[in-house]
Amino acid sequence: MYRKISIIILLFFTLLCSGCEMNNLNNNKNTTKLATSDIKQLIGITYNDIEKIYGSPEKSTYYINKNNLSKIQKNYISLRSFNYHSIIKAYYKTTVEDKYIILWYKNNKVIKACFDEDDIISKDSFYSEVNNTDFKIDYFSSSSSLNNKYNLEEYKTSINDSIFSFNKKHNLSCPKIAVNFSSSNKVLYFYHINKSKNEYDNDCLFIISNNNKITYINTINSSKICETILEYIK
Structure with missing residues (x-):
């Protein structure tokens, strides 16, 4: 444990000497290039300590069994609340030819810890554990936002369309959060709405798709995303 803490401290001072700021590490072109043997030393380090080195991940996938969520406090939930109750796959940006x-x-x-998808999960003992979870949550930190010029009724004209058509219509790369269930074809999507001085302050657009067809569209408060996810877990 002391060796791992020393490695974090060493990486911290190496990055400081190169002129990096902690909150800009995942975008800074001076990010230290680590060898495979170096990132293996990250095994055993906590999520919060990794965040101090690399910043927030570009994409995260949470693999969760509903039975593991019974101890979560229901008054306020964020994705970080799931950290002790799921297996997480997180992608951290590097400056080496778009590798993560x-x-x-x-x-x-x-x-x-690995640099690419060649080191696949199927080689590991937790392969079956990941693939037999009840649902997964994909989080995209760099997702595009909806333009607030539309009102809710205009969004609802996309009911019965595919989510692909919805993204294309609004020039979106992906949702902020997508939730897939292993037992059904239902998918939950959450899109950030650009903030302005109107009714959509702090809101996001919540969409339900079933068999790739949108069946429900509404707005919810952004702080209620994870509570909303739990409501749909049966």
Whole structure:
């Protein structure tokens, strides 16, 4: 443990000497290039300590069993609340030809580290555990936002369309959050709405798709996304 803490401290001072700021590490072109042997040293480090080195991940996938969520406090829930109750696959941006550092977490600590998809999960003992979870949550930190010039009724004209058509119509790359269930074809989507001085302050657009057809559209408060997800877990 002391060795791992020392590695974090060493990486921290290396990055400081190169002129990097902590909150800009995942976008800064001076990010230190680590070898595979270096990132293996990250195994056992907590999610929060990794965040201090690399910033927030560009994309995260949470693999969750509903039975593991019984101890979560229901008054306020964020994605971070799921860290101890899921397996997480997180992508951290590097400056090497659009490659990512891929870290797998369990119980809020890194259990696997690699640079690309060649080192696939099927080689590991937790392969069946990941593939037999009840649902997964995909989070995209760089997702595009909806333009607030539309009102809710105009959004609802997309009911019965595919989510692909909805994204194309509004020039969106992806939702902020997507939730897939292993037992059904239902998918939950959450899109950020650009803030302005109107009724959509702090709101996001919530969409339900079934068999790739939109069946429901509404707005919810952004702070209620994870509570809304739990409401749809049966």
